[in-house]
Amino acid sequence: MFVDMAKIFVQGGKGGNGAVAFRREKYEPAGGPAGGDGGKGGSVILQVDEGLKTLMDFRYKKHFKSQNGEDGKNKKQFGKKGEDLILKVPPGTIVKDAETGIIIADLKEHLQTYVVAKGGRGGYGNAKFTTSTRQAPRFAKPGEKGKEGWIVLELKLIADVGLIGFPNVGKSTLLSIISDAKPKIGNYHFTTLTPNLGVVRIGEGESYVVADIPGLIEGAHEGVGLGHEFLRHIERTRLLVHLIDTSGQEGRDPVEDFHKINEELKKYSTKLAGRPQIVVGNKMDLPGSKDGYERLKEDVEKLNYPTYSISAATNKGVETLKYDIWNKLKEIGEPESLYEEIDERKLYEFNNKKDDKIVIRKENDIYIVEGYAMERLVDSTNFGDYESLTHFQNVIRKKGIVEELKKLGIKEEDIVSVCGVEFEFFE
Numbered sequence: 001m002f003v004d005m006a007k008i009f010v011q012g013g014k015g016g017n018g019a020v021a022f023r024r025e026k027y028e029p030a031g032g033p034a035g036g037d038g039g040k041g042g043s044v045i046l047q048v049d050e051g052l053k054t055l056m057d058f059r060y061k062k063h064f065k066s067q068n069g070e071d072g073k074n075k076k077q078f079g080k081k082g083e084d085l086i087l088k089v090p091p092g093t094i095v096k097d098a099e100t101g102i103i104i105a106d107l108k109e110h111l112q113t114y115v116v117a118k119g120g121r122g123g124y125g126n127a128k129f130t131t132s133t134r135q136a137p138r139f140a141k142p143g144e145k146g147k148e149g150w151i152v153l154e155l156k157l158i159a160d161v162g163l164i165g166f167p168n169v170g171k172s173t174l175l176s177i178i179s180d181a182k183p184k185i186g187n188y189h190f191t192t193l194t195p196n197l198g199v200v201r202i203g204e205g206e207s208y209v210v211a212d213i214p215g216l217i218e219g220a221h222e223g224v225g226l227g228h229e230f231l232r233h234i235e236r237t238r239l240l241v242h243l244i245d246t247s248g249q250e251g252r253d254p255v256e257d258f259h260k261i262n263e264e265l266k267k268y269s270t271k272l273a274g275r276p277q278i279v280v281g282n283k284m285d286l287p288g289s290k291d292g293y294e295r296l297k298e299d300v301e302k303l304n305y306p307t308y309s310i311s312a313a314t315n316k317g318v319e320t321l322k323y324d325i326w327n328k329l330k331e332i333g334e335p336e337s338l339y340e341e342i343d344e345r346k347l348y349e350f351n352n353k354k355d356d357k358i359v360i361r362k363e364n365d366i367y368i369v370e371g372y373a374m375e376r377l378v379d380s381t382n383f384g385d386y387e388s389l390t391h392f393q394n395v396i397r398k399k400g401i402v403e404e405l406k407k408l409g410i411k412e413e414d415i416v417s418v419c420g421v422e423f424e425f426f427e
Helices: 171-178 227-233 254-268 289-303 318-332 344-355 372-379 386-398 401-407
Strands: 005-011 044-048 063-065 085-089 093-097 103-107 113-117 148-155 161-164 196-203 206-212 239-245 277-282 307-309 359-363 366-370 415-418 421-424
Touching (some): 063 085, 161 171, 171 196, 171 206, 171 318, 196 318, 206 318, 277 289, 277 318, 289 307, 307 318, 366 401
Parallel strands (some): 161 206, 277 307
Antiparallel strands (some): 005 148, 415 421
């Protein structure tokens, strides 16, 4: 089975908590704070493996989390860093943010990596909070949560040439002749249910890759038939070889077929429709094919597309086509990118903004304050320690939470719940 798209949830490991500890050794009566920092959480990393051809590994397992960092220890010992989780993907994998649809990575080269969910930082131990006026802090910072979220992995085959056309026009047969591919071939629609790749060898160190794509039908740009699978996999190709049955034996007109396919390309992507194209009339060994090809050639040449006539069944014209495709590829060079990739740093900025969001609302006479920033503040506060509690109150005021509560109508002695911890409100 060919799996070319997967939606998965990735989560970086939580950073270890900082420790609250004091030195209590025989000859060190005033040893002071000695809590170590927590270890950094492991990250979830995508890595390209050229041996993989599908996203099958993500078909059944959808959630992936890397290891948490260890908590800090006594004697200022740091916690151990969490191990990264490496997820292998095939070359040609596009990574999208599931919520926004923004493309965040394009993984093409063998062993190329991308950190898709960064591990959280470890929290500081109480040894980090000593000052000239605070000699024995009894609080530490918790580790940060790792980045998390749903992403979409989408495989777009990396091929130089895409064979396009309606079902049963001879694409698989042509691929088997000009390359080392061994596709299944039969005389019925949708013989090719999954893309086939073949390497066409021209000479010593000279070759190109051809993708035989599932047949296209009208409405493909809307996902009808195998449409989206077809269109997705030709996005990377530098050259389209448009194969058309010139015999008309299936009741279709070659000229109409040509325009219908190109209309589907245009509706899916104007950039894709602008790719260089070679038009090939196939099945020239069958009755009626000569007339069909002449009409096709007359129409296509108005668009300045080169045309060829072949018979994949008898190999007539195939060798010339094979070498002319190579020459055309050398002339084309690299194609223009179909999308703009977002900078990784911008993605983390975007995620951080989401993490900093604080929600303040009133529910059944209780004022509720929630958000990841508040969770971290609550976790890092020792409510039995005066200095730690003062720090908590100062942060609440600096973030404007008290002002927002007043706007909601809070009064003296009303109950405020900050991430599940309840307080009475006093000015």
